[in-house]
Amino acid sequence: MADPTTESPQPEPAPDAALSIALHSIEFRSDHGLMRACKGETGWRSGGDLCPQPEWTPEHAVPVSISMGRNLVIRLGLESRGGAPGAAPAGIRGVGPGGMTFESRRLARGGAPLDLVSSRKIERKIQKIRLTLDWSAVRARVSPAHTSNIVYVTMGRPQTDKQDIWQEDGVTLKRMDRSVSWIGPLDTLDPHAIVDGLLARFPTYTLLPSPRVPRQYHHPTYLNDEGGAWPMSDYPEETGECQAIVRLVRGMLRQLGIPGRTRLIVVWGDPNVGGGRETLSADLEEQPWAGLDVTKTVGDRVWRAALIDGPVEAGKTYPASHTRLPDGTLSPGLNRYEAALEFSHGGQTRYYAGGAGVFDSAEPILGVFWGLIWFSSAPNDGYRVEEIVATYRSSGGG
Numbered sequence: 360m361a362d363p364t365t366e367s368p369q370p371e372p373a374p375d376a377a378l379s380i381a382l383h384s385i386e387f388r389s390d391h392g393l394m395r396a397c398k399g400e401t402g403w404r405s406g407g408d409l410c411p412q413p414e415w416t417p418e419h420a421v422p423v424s425i426s427m428g429r430n431l432v433i434r435l436g437l438e439s440r441g442g443a444p445g446a447a448p449a450g451i452r453g454v455g456p457g458g459m460t461f462e463s464r465r466l467a468r469g470g471a472p473l474d475l476v477s478s479r480k481i482e483r484k485i486q487k488i489r490l491t492l493d494w495s496a497v498r499a500r501v502s503p504a505h506t507s508n509i510v511y512v513t514m515g516r517p518q519t520d521k522q523d524i525w526q527e528d529g530v531t532l533k534r535m536d537r538s539v540s541w542i543g544p545l546d547t548l549d550p551h552a553i554v555d556g557l558l559a560r561f562p563t564y565t566l567l568p569s570p571r572v573p574r575q576y577h578h579p580t581y582l583n584d585e586g587g588a589w590p591m592s593d594y595p596e597e598t599g600e601c602q603a604i605v606r607l608v609r610g611m612l613r614q615l616g617i618p619g620r621t622r623l624i625v626v627w628g629d630p631n632v633g634g635g636r637e638t639l640s641a642d643l644e645e646q647p648w649a650g651l652d653v654t655k656t657v658g659d660r661v662w663r664a665a666l667i668d669g670p671v672e673a674g675k676t677y678p679a680s681h682t683r684l685p686d687g688t689l690s691p692g693l694n695r696y697e698a699a700l701e702f703s704h705g706g707q708t709r710y711y712a713g714g715a716g717v718f719d720s721a722e723p724i725l726g727v728f729w730g731l732i733w734f735s736s737a738p739n740d741g742y743r744v745e746e747i748v749a750t751y752r753s754s755g756g757g
Contacts, residue, residue, distance in 0.1 A: 378439070378440070378498060378499040378500075379439070379440050379499055379500045379501070379502060380437055380438070380439050380440075380451060380466070380494075380496050380499050380500070380501045380502070381437060381438045381439075381440060381502055382417075382435065382436070382437050382494065382501065382502065382503060382506065383416065383417070383436040383437060383438060384413035384415060384416045384435070384436035385413055385414065385415035385416075385433050385434070385435060385436070385506060385508070386412055386413035386414060386433065386434040386436070387413075387414050387423045387425070387431070387432070387433055387508070388432040388433060388434055388474065389425050389429060389430070389431050389432040389433075390412075390414065390423040390424065390425060391423075391424045391425065391426070391513075391516055391517060391530070392409070392412075393424070393516075393517055393519060393530040394409070394410045394422065394423070394424055394530050394531065394532055394535060395407040395408060395409050395410065395529070395530060395531050395532070396408070396410075396531040396532055396533065397410035397411070397421045397422065397532045399532065399533060401531060401533075402533070402585060402586060403531075403533060403534070403585055403586025403587075403589040403590050404526075404531075404584070404585055404586045405522055405526070405528065405529030405531060405586070406529065406531075407531060410422070410423075410532065413434070413436065414508055415506050415507075415508055417503070420506070420507060420508050420509075421508070422508065422509040422510070422511060422532060422535075422536075423508060423509070423510055423511070424510075424511040424512075424513055424517070424530070424535055425481060425510055425511070425512060425513070426481075426512075426513055426514070426515050426516060426616065427481050427482065427483045427484060427485065427512045427513065427514060428480055428481060428482075428483045429480055429481055430476050430477045430479075430480050430481075431459070431461075431476070431477040431481065431490075431510075432474065432475070432476050432477075433461060433474070433475050433477075434472050434473065434474050434475075435451070435472065435473045435474075435475065436472055437451070437466075437473060439466060439499065450462065450463055450464040450465060450466060450496060450497050451463055451466060451473075451494065451495070451496045451501065452494070452495050452496070453475070453492040453493065453494045453506075454492065454493050454495075455477075455490055455491065455492045455493075456488065456489075456490065456491065457479070457482075458478075458479065459477050459478060459479050459490075460477070460478040460479075461475040461476070461477055461478070461492065462475065462478070463475055466496075481510075481512055482512070483548065484512065484543075484546075484548075485512060485513065485514055485539060485542050485543045485548070485615060486512045486539065486543050487509065487510070487511055487512070487536070487539045487540070487543065488509075488510050488512065489507060489508075489509055489510075490507065490508050490509070490510045491505060491506070491507040492505065492506050492507070493505055494506065511535050511536070511539050512539075513539075513614075513615040513616045514548065514615050514616050514617050514618070515615075515616025515617070515618060516616045517530045517535075517613065517614055517615065517616050518613040518616060519613075521613075524644075525587070525606075525610075526583070526584070526586060526587025526588070526589075526606075527586070527587045527588055527589060527606050527607065527609065527610030527613075528610065528613060530614060534589060534610070534614050535614060535615075537589075537592050537611075538610075538611040538614040538615050539615065541557065541560070541592070541611065542556070542557070542611060542615060542617075550612075550617050550618055550619045550702070550704040550705070551619075551702065551704060551705075551707065551709060553612070553617055554608060554612070554619075554700065554702050554709075554711050555711070555717065557607075557608045557611060558604070558608060558700075558711050558713070558717070560595050561595065561598050561599075561604045561713065563598055564579075564598055564599065564600060564601045564604060564713055564715065565579050565597070565598050565599060565600070565681060566579060566600065566680045566681045566692045566693075566694070567579065567679075567680065567681040567682070567689075569594070569597040571594065571597055572590075572594050572597050573590075576590040576591075578591075578594070578597060578599060579597075579598070579599040579600045579603065580599070580600050580602075580603060581599055581600070581603040581606070581607075582603075587606060587610070588603045588604075588606040588607035588610060589607065589610060591603055591604070591607050592607060600698070600713070601697055601698040601699075601712065601713030601715065602623065602625070602643065602698035602713065603713070604698075604713030605623050605698050605699065605700045605711070605713045606623065608700055608711070609621050609623065609700060618704060619702055619703060619704035620702070620703040620704070621700060621701065621702055621703075622642050622644075622700075622701040623642065623643045623644055623698060623699075623700060623701075624640050624641065624642055624643065624698070624699055624700075624701050624710070624721065625640065625641055625643045625649050625650055625695075625696035625697065625698050625699075626638055626639070626640045626696060626697050626699065626721055626724040626725055627639050627640075627649075627650050627651045627666060627695065627696040627697070627725070628651070628666065628725050628728075628731050628749065629651060629653060629664070630653060630664050630731060630733070630748045630749075631653060634748070634749060635731040635748040635749035636725075636749050638721060638722045638723075638724065638725045640721045640724075643698065649696070650695035650696040651664055651665065651666060651694075651695045651696060652695065655733075657745070660735045660745075661735065661736075662733040662734065662735055662745050662746075663733070663734055663735070664731065664732070664733055664748070665693040665694060665695070665731070665732055665734055665742075666693070666694040666695070666696070666697070666728040666730075666731055667691050667692070667693060667694070667728060667729050667730050667731070667732050667744075668691055668692045668694060668727075668728055668729060669689075669690075669691030669692070669729050670691065670729055671691050671729070671730075671732060671744045671747070672744060673744050673745065673746055673747050674743075674744065674745075675743070675744055676737045676741055676742070676743045676744075677690050677691060677737075677741055677742055677743075677744070678690045678739070678740075678741050679739065679740035679741055679742075680692035680693050691729070693734065693742060694728065697712055697713075697715060697724050697725075697727050697728070698712070698713050699711055699712040699713065699715075699718070699721070699724055700713075701721075710724060712724055712727060715727040725751060726751045727751075728751055729750065729751065730747055730748070730749055730750035730751055731747075731748040731749045731750075731751075732744050732745070732746065732747050732748060733745045733746040733748060
């Protein structure tokens with residue numbers, strides 16, 4: 360008999376080389392199931408094919424989107440092979456980043472779909488993570504031993520009920536990736552702070568088309584059939600009209616399920632209402648014709664009313680709106696309205712004007728303009744200031 364004090368320790372039994380588990384698929388049951396165009400076939404447009412399920416197979420791995428603060432639920436398609444008659448693996452275990460674990464201690468021989476729930480919930484943070492899982496089993500080898508999927512963690516379920524009306528609605532891989540890349544680094548779950556952070560990317564607006572933006576996107580209005588305002592996120596330095604900025608921000612909020620009520624409102628003054636000093640407003644999508652649209656004939660000339668975003672003098676002629684002048688400044692721009700995102704959450708409503716500031720009510724928004732004028736047309740798309748109707752307290756505009 361061997362001396363127990365000198366006998367060498369025995370190694371742990373190795374997995375039976377003849378017993379193995381083949382992973383055929385992983386379906387993310389907690390995925391929103393809304394993401395389309397995983398092949399990038401639609402550009403910025405909505406639509407395209409739904410991203411395939413199951414989301415992982417040996418042939419492909421596609422991204423998923425899941426709301427924060429929840430457990431991940433996956434369904435394994437697997438098959439156990441080999442081993443002695445009646446033998447079956449005792450269980451399977453997958454370990455992911457941050458100690459997230461999926462585990463089952465029982466497996467049927469041959470294999471059947473197996474639902475697993477993560478040991479911990481996803482962190483309450485908007486982010487993009489690579490979920491790499493290392494798989495192992497008791498008394499068996501798992502093939503492959505590693506799987507990986509991209510997971511986009513959203514604040515809530517994406518909102519898609521307006522995709523037949525709004526160009527910016529609808530979940531695609533390209534839109535999801537851009538939204539997370541812009542909102543995630545803000546490192547906040549305060550919806551108002553998120554809106555503020557997105558608007559900060561567009562400190563100004565523009566009325567002048569940029570040759571650097573492809574023509575099919577219709578800069579600066581971004582009124583197109585190519586995804587609406589989404590292409591603006593490729594050219595933030597070129598900015599856009601105030602209404603386009605607001606549409607893009609709203610699209611990102613809805614893409615990531617950010618809670619809150621939104622309206623796209625426009626604000627303007629009218630020379631025939633309160634001498635141009637009364638703030639008028641409307642929901643642009645309920646009244647798409649809203650805004651300043653007033654003319655009158657004086658002698659043989661047609662005068663039009665406009666909100667002007669820089670100082671002007673009566674009787675002087677100016678180049679077309681936002682023309683670059685020799686001194687590097689821009690000519691004052693003619694506007695019909697200022698667009699703002701009316702955003703309500705947590706009992707607070709604020710007005711985020713595209714490229715023009717943040718307000719607690721709609722009334723002060725009129726003050727982003729220098730004033731209200733009557734003008735007539737001049738050569739080369741220029742304009743002549745015929746009369747200054749009213750001036751406001753600050754300069755700016757949208």
